Amino acid sequence: DTGVSQNPRHKITKRGQNVTFRCDPISEHNRLYWYRQTLGQGPEFLTYFQNEAQLEKSRLLSDRFSAERPKGSFSTLEIQRTEQGDSAMYLCASSPDVTDNYGYTFGSGTRLTVV
């Protein structure tokens, strides 16, 4: 296990379509996070899982967004009825749970373009 893996790397979709992204965290990490980054900005927090429980959601996560982490392993982020404003880089990160002395490890991201 060499790091956090995200698929797909790029996604182009038409406005109104649904898209789903996948994140595979580092296997021993209990915590998993989703962030969104628009061009020229820092990443913004979307949601956070501890194992399979979704413990926090940002107000940025509208009703069209849903995230799951079944069995506390990989996670999916689905966007329904995509809008052009959803175009961004979607980043996943994971971190261990035990000592809190570790930082986050990010994946390479999924770049979404809504046309």
Add this chain to the structure above:
Amino acid sequence: KQEVTQIPAALSVPEGENLVLNCSFTDSAIYNLQWFRQDPGKGLTSLLLIQSSQREQTSGRLNASLDKSSGRSTLYIAASQPGDSATYLCAVRRGVKAAGNKLTFGGGTRVLVKP
């Protein structure tokens, strides 16, 4: 609400010059601060993690300092090289007693090192 600011937004230096990147945050009740590097269109690579009880961390040519009371961190990159050209992001994590574990990011400093 925590706000993180990075100044300057962009920086261009000749090769060999030392780089000084600044990060400021409004709420000193942080658990740790992490510096990341991001290449264009890529994910985030962790550079240094400083716990709130630490004053600095070093890794090779990189040194990061933290002054929690004044809400500031500085990333120093010695003897810059063209390969250091990237966007550098700082992120703070809320104090452990606060609910949640999200990172709050600055907008980044885009660095260009000219050969």
